[in-house]
Each structure stands twice: as C-alpha cells, then as structure tokens.
Amino acid sequence: MNVLIEMTALSLSRSASCADSAHLAAWFEAKARLHGHLAVENGADRARERALAVQAREHSLRLLRAVA
Incomplete structure (x- = not known):
C-alpha cells in the first residue's frame, strides 16, 4: 500500500454528506x-x-x- 496514493484517493473520493449510505459506508471502510x-x-x-x-x-x- 502506498500511503500517499491511498490518502490522496480518499481525499478526492470523499462524498458529500447527502450521498447514499452505501457509498458513504464504502468510503469509511477504505x-x-x-x-x-x-x-x-x-x-x-x-x-x-x-x-x-x-x-x-x-x-x-x-x-x-441503516440501509438494511
């Protein structure tokens, strides 16, 4: 794992709070x-x-x- 690449990817893929729960859950899992x-x-x-x-x-x- 390249930490800088992963941190950048997380930063760029952060969803707005209005995104669906499944998408937000995937971001938090990452x-x-x-x-x-x-x-x-x-x-x-x-x-x-x-x-x-x-x-x-x-x-x-x-x-x-919350999705289920």
Whole structure:
C-alpha cells in the first residue's frame, strides 16, 4: 500500500454528506483500511491509528445497518 496514493484517493473520493449510505459506508471502510495499515507500521501514533481504524469501521457498519 502506498500511503500517499491511498490518502490522496480518499481525499478526492470523499462524498458529500447527502450521498447514499452505501457509498458513504464504502468510503469509511477504505478509511479504516488505511488507518489499519498505518497502525501496523512502526510509529509513535500506532494506538491513535488503530483507534481511527476502529472508529471508521464502526461508522461504516452503522451506515450499512441503516440501509438494511
């Protein structure tokens, strides 16, 4: 994973808050994957990245449950 490419892709693909829940959920899942990757790399921010990954994944799941 190239972190800069992934961060740029997330930034450019961020949806407006009026986008449908499934699209938003997919974006938050991609954000969770990025933060999860950063959490396993050596760094002082490992715990913060892990927390951001968990938050993004939970938000994605909440959005998907709202669709169902």
